Amino acid sequence: MTAPKPIKTTQVDQLPVAVYDSNAALGQAAALEARQIIRQAIAENGQANLILATGNSQLTFLEALRELDNIDWSNVNIFHMDEYLNLPPNHPASFPLFLHRHFLDYVQPGTFFPIPGHPDDVEQACSDYEALLTQYPVDLVALGFGENGHLAFNDPPYADFNDPAWVKVIALAEASRRQQVGEGHFNSLNEVPTHAITLTIPALLAPRHVLCLVPEARKAEAVRACLTEPVDESRPGSILRRVDHAKLFLDPDSAALLTIAD
Numbered sequence: 001m002t003a004p005k006p007i008k009t010t011q012v013d014q015l016p017v018a019v020y021d022s023n024a025a026l027g028q029a030a031a032l033e034a035r036q037i038i039r040q041a042i043a044e045n046g047q048a049n050l051i052l053a054t055g056n057s058q059l060t061f062l063e064a065l066r067e068l069d070n071i072d073w074s075n076v077n078i079f080h081m082d083e084y085l086n087l088p089p090n091h092p093a094s095f096p097l098f099l100h101r102h103f104l105d106y107v108q109p110g111t112f113f114p115i116p117g118h119p120d121d122v123e124q125a126c127s128d129y130e131a132l133l134t135q136y137p138v139d140l141v142a143l144g145f146g147e148n149g150h151l152a153f154n155d156p157p158y159a160d161f162n163d164p165a166w167v168k169v170i171a172l173a174e175a176s177r178r179q180q181v182g183e184g185h186f187n188s189l190n191e192v193p194t195h196a197i198t199l200t201i202p203a204l205l206a207p208r209h210v211l212c213l214v215p216e217a218r219k220a221e222a223v224r225a226c227l228t229e230p231v232d233e234s235r236p237g238s239i240l241r242r243v244d245h246a247k248l249f250l251d252p253d254s255a256a257l258l259t260i261a262d
Contacts, residue, residue: 004028006018013242015227017247019250027063030061031061034050034061035070041208047077048075049077049136050077050079051199052103054098055144056183056184079133082199083115084195096112115129116129117197126167141209143210144212147218148175148176149222150176151201153170155172156233156236158173161201163202166206169195170195211247214254215249
């Protein structure tokens with residue numbers, strides 16, 4: 001597969017930004033970069049450790065990545081970044097189920113470490129998952145912005161750039177819950193859980209590489225705010241501008257409110 005070329009590029013503070021001509025091209029470009037990172041990690045360490053996001057905006061990336069050859073998935077360990085508390089495991093909105101349906105069942109990685117959605121001891125579950133992330137230092141996280149600029153479920157006003165924890169229970173902002181209804185995962189706001197376990201922002205920035213994929217017009221305002229307004233916890237995605245190991249992938253719809261030269 002030939003890597004798609006961006007139609008526009010820029011840099012905001014430390015963050016390289018590339019705009020591709022379609023959502024599909026964005027997904028292909030990010031998947032090819034992810035393959036390079038995965039293969040390098042396996043060559044250097046014998047295994048690669050990934051954190052993957054869920055959600056409709058990640059589908060072109062996951063579909064492209066699962067189709068690539070020359071990846072030894074048996075030497076890849078996969079984490080994910082958030083899960084609702086007490087959602088039935090077979091519910092269509094379950095994040096582990098989403099990853100199985102769209103990715104894991106195609107590639108069969110060495111190990112998948114799901115965040116427990118029904119732990120007997122929530123605090124212990126968070127501590128145990130943090131220990132796994134420490135045991136398997138992550139090479140790559142692929143994530144996106146929420147419609148309110150969130151990273152994972154670190155919503156404003158709860159996001160903390162200096163969170164002392166790597167994994168914690170959070171209350172979901174109404175904007176995040178409404179996004180889940182808008183994406184078709186729930187029929188009404190009342191059906192969306194009010195709490196979840198999430199990786200915190202320090203945990204999401206700890207991997208060696210951060211690929212942030214943000215397609216679709218519904219994300220355009222979040223992209224504009226995170227890239228043009230001050231870096232602040234009220235727009236969590238803006239923190240990517242302060243790290244030197246992240247890249248942002250956009251399509252024309254999500255970049256529509258930006259001014260970027262061709």
